[in-house]
Amino acid sequence: xxxxxxxxxxxxxxxxxxxxxxxxxxxxxxxxxxxxxxxxxxxxxxxxxxxxxxxxxxxxxxxxxxxxxxxxxxxxxxxxxxxxxxxxxxxxxxxxxxxxxxxxxxxxxxxxxxxxxxxxxxxxxxxxxxxxxxxxxxxxxxxxxxxxxxxxxxxxxxxxxxxxxxxxxxxxxxxxxxxxxxxxxxxxxxxxxxxxxxxxxxxxxxxxxxxxxxxxxxxxxxxxxxxxxxxxxxxxxxxxxxxxxxxxx
Amino acid sequence: xxxxxxxxxxxxxxxxxxxxxxxxxxxxxxxxxxxxxxxxxxxxxxxxxxxxxxxxxxxxxxxxxxxxxxxxxxxxxxxxxxxxxxxxxxxxxxxxxxxxxxxxxxxxxxxxxxxxxxxxxxxxxxxxxxxxxxxxxxxxxxxxxxxxxxxxxxxxxxxxxxxxxxxxxxxxxxxxxxxxxxxxxxxxxxxxxxxxxxxxxxxxxxxxxxxxxxxxxxxxxxxxxxxxxxxxxxxxxxxxxxxxxxxxxxxxxxxxxxxxxxxxxxxxxxxxxxxxxxxxxxxxxxxxxxxxxxxxxxxxxxxxxxxxxxxxxxxxxxxxxxxxxxxxxxxxxxxxxxxxxxxxxxxxxxxxxxxxxxxxxxxxxxxxxxxxxxxxxxxxxxxxxxxxxxxxxxxxxxxxxxxxxxxxxxxxxxxxxxxxxxxxxxxxxxxxxxxxxxxxxxxxxxxxxxxxxxxxxxxxxxxxxxxxxxxxxxxxxxxxxxxx
Numbered sequence: 243x244x245x246x247x248x249x250x251x252x253x254x255x256x257x258x259x260x261x262x263x264x265x266x267x268x269x270x271x272x273x274x275x276x277x278x279x280x281x282x283x284x285x286x287x288x289x290x291x292x293x294x295x296x297x298x299x300x301x302x303x304x305x306x307x308x309x310x311x312x313x314x315x316x317x318x319x320x321x322x323x324x325x326x327x328x329x330x331x332x333x334x335x336x337x338x339x340x341x342x343x344x345x346x347x348x349x350x351x352x353x354x355x356x357x358x359x360x361x362x363x364x365x366x367x368x369x370x371x372x373x374x375x376x377x378x379x380x381x382x383x384x385x386x387x388x389x390x391x392x393x394x395x396x397x398x399x400x401x402x403x404x405x406x407x408x409x410x411x412x413x414x415x416x417x418x419x420x421x422x423x424x425x426x427x428x429x430x431x432x433x434x435x436x437x438x439x440x441x442x443x444x445x446x447x448x449x450x451x452x453x454x455x456x457x458x459x460x461x462x463x464x465x466x467x468x469x470x471x472x473x474x475x476x477x478x479x480x481x482x483x484x485x486x487x488x489x490x491x
Numbered sequence: 492x493x494x495x496x497x498x499x500x501x502x503x504x505x506x507x508x509x510x511x512x513x514x515x516x517x518x519x520x521x522x523x524x525x526x527x528x529x530x531x532x533x534x535x536x537x538x539x540x541x542x543x544x545x546x547x548x549x550x551x552x553x554x555x556x557x558x559x560x561x562x563x564x565x566x567x568x569x570x571x572x573x574x575x576x577x578x579x580x581x582x583x584x585x586x587x588x589x590x591x592x593x594x595x596x597x598x599x600x601x602x603x604x605x606x607x608x609x610x611x612x613x614x615x616x617x618x619x620x621x622x623x624x625x626x627x628x629x630x631x632x633x634x635x636x637x638x639x640x641x642x643x644x645x646x647x648x649x650x651x652x653x654x655x656x657x658x659x660x661x662x663x664x665x666x667x668x669x670x671x672x673x674x675x676x677x678x679x680x681x682x683x684x685x686x687x688x689x690x691x692x693x694x695x696x697x698x699x700x701x702x703x704x705x706x707x708x709x710x711x712x713x714x715x716x717x718x719x720x721x722x723x724x725x726x727x728x729x730x731x732x733x734x735x736x737x738x739x740x741x742x743x744x745x746x747x748x749x750x751x752x753x754x755x756x757x758x759x760x761x762x763x764x765x766x767x768x769x770x771x772x773x774x775x776x777x778x779x780x781x782x783x784x785x786x787x788x789x790x791x792x793x794x795x796x797x798x799x800x801x802x803x804x805x806x807x808x809x810x811x812x813x814x815x816x817x818x819x820x821x822x823x824x825x826x827x828x829x830x831x832x833x834x835x836x837x838x839x840x841x842x843x844x845x846x847x848x849x850x851x852x853x854x855x856x857x858x859x860x861x862x863x864x865x866x867x868x869x870x871x872x873x874x875x876x877x878x879x880x881x882x883x884x885x886x887x888x889x890x891x892x893x894x895x896x897x898x899x900x901x902x903x904x905x906x907x908x909x910x911x912x913x914x915x916x917x918x919x920x921x922x923x924x925x926x927x928x929x930x931x932x933x934x935x936x937x938x939x940x941x942x943x944x945x946x947x948x949x950x951x952x953x954x955x956x957x958x959x960x961x962x963x964x965x966x967x968x969x970x971x972x973x974x975x
Contacts, residue, residue, distance in 0.1 A: 330926075335944070351932065
């Protein structure tokens with residue numbers, strides 16, 4: 243599904259990722275853990291194709307294709323989805339309209355027929371219910387005045403709607419209380435199906451109690467410094483990042 | 492259908508940058524080049540106008556000769572050679588006025604079809620009466636019967652001068668006097684045609700009235716004159732939409748629109764302006780110097796201007812309201828988009844004369860490329876205007892680094908009970924907004940259209956449905972090439 247080899251990425255001339263390699267198989271859920279400033283968000287932005295993240299060497303192969311040459315919208319159409327740590331507000335654009343625009347843009351890029359407004363509304367409603375997203379929220383401007391929990395739920399709703407092949411969740415747990423976290427995690431777990439891979443990026447082990455990963459990677463100093471099963475996350479929780487980072491160094 | 496969807500289909504349909512850049516090959520009848528008393532008399536004669544009308548034009552012409560072209564707006568353009576332009580052009584085939592659509596030159600109909608103006612059965616479905624202006628002469632007016640039944644007069648102003656002289660003499664120039672300003676005075680001397688509307692007492696006009704303007708002949712100034720009168724307790728909604736064929740030479744357009752709302756009457760005037768803006772390097776494009784003013788003459792009357800300005804190389808336009816009647820209401824909702832080398836200097840004047848008068852100004856300016864966009868507005872409260880209220884909101888959105896947005900609000904209050912509020916913001920389309928959209932599959936240009944349509948939402952909501960759709964498309968088209 244995803245093959246990252248010796249990836250070096252610089253932001254404004256400063257190298258952030260320094261030889262990161264990672265393999266995610268089909269249907270697998272991988273957790274990326276790491277201290278602040280280790281390059282977690284950079285990795286998620288590079289995978290989604292954000293401007294300003296310069297790949298100086300290395301490769302990202304997604305389903306046999308070179309991801310690095312595609313603009314963000316092409317990646318989205320091919321099934322790459324990034325749930326942002328800080329979802330962005332767009333005043334005046336209703337949430338439902340945005341969802342329709344995005345869904346149809348992806349379908350168009352895949353030469354699929356577009357959905358009319360009613361079909362989109364039906365699809366969205368259906369998925370919104372289990373995430374406790376109200377009709378009112380769908381009619382409000384995108385993310386404007388949404389609480390932290392509402393924003394994150396909306397990210398998961400988009401994931402449910404777009405049905406990506408590779409979902410990257412960047413600190414989806416940040417800023418959520420325990421009830422909101424459970425709701426979001428349940429939403430994500432429902433989307434765990436064979437054929438869909440996930441990269442769950444988080445600072446804390448807490449989220450991984452709810453979204454149990456197949457593999458855990460520790461990112462520090464721009465490289466993967468440790469790998470293991472889900473028990474690695476518990477070890478991190480118990481002993482902190484410092485000793486693992488030290489061991490790796 | 493959503494805006495971006497509309498935009499997309501529209502963009503796909505564009506073989507070239509400007510869809511409406513074609514010229515219809517019809518023999519034109521031109522007035523002699525240049526501006527003299529003879530030109531004025533020629534135009535008046537062509538229209539078969541009565542003596543009083545000619546005198547009115549000539550007095551305006553003499554006045555204009557004494558006037559200076561204004562230079563206070565934040566727009567730059569080469570000097571206009573008024574002596575070397577044509578002031579009248581009529582499609583020859585309309586010399587004998589056609590009695591039905593069948594008699595219309597097929598090429599004209601073809602032109603309208605290219606523009607997407609529904610001139611046949613589609614109009615009926617749309618419920619819109621269209622008084623189509625091809626260059627200077629109105630060639631087709633429909634839905635007369637329905638309007639006749641309601642007692643509404645909707646016809647070319649040239650016809651109104653002949654058929655309803657008592658109304659025209661009473662109201663023409665009563666809001667924008669022939670001495671008003673350089674461009675309005677020029678218009679008064681040489682206006683070619685335009686629309687006339689009279690809605691009688693207590694009548695709610697049964698349909699939206701619509702006029703499509705179109706400039707065709709090269710080097711022909713276009714001088715539309717529109718006069719709308721809403722008699723006591725009546726209501727009318729008027730839509731004006733424009734496109735023009737591609738031309739290299741700059742074309743001058745100086746229209747005058749006068750609105751009169753008598754006691755308890757309401758006029759809603761909506762414009763979508765999409766004239767040729769010039770190419771990406773600022774070559775060509777329409778110079779649009781327009782005087783639009785409404786007079787809330789009666790108590791409890793209301794005038795509402797809504798404009799979407801996406802075209803023209805230069806826009807100089809300040810649709811205004813004179814709030815003369817007590818409790819009268821003036822509104823101005825504006826979207827002005829300037830891309831590439833376009834220059835827009837637009838805004839409104841709200842003149843509070845009566846008691847308890849209220850005005851509301853919502854202006855959304857969008858600048859991209861190297862464009863300059865200025866909001867210029869005046870809120871004036873006169874001593875008698877007890878408890879006058881104004882709310883103004885001016886928002887500017889910048890796309891790119893080379894464009895500019897300017898806000899020039901003038902406030903004059905001579906009554907201490909007045910309450911005037913002014914809010915202004917300037918923002919940029921943030922990189923993270925664009926990334927959020929593109930990462931969800933929306934291509935950059937569509938993302939810009941989506942974000943800008945969101946920014947303009949309050950104004951777009953004011954437009955009648957069919958216009959709102961067209962306006963959303965235009966927002967997308969006019970910002971093409973502003974990213975990436």
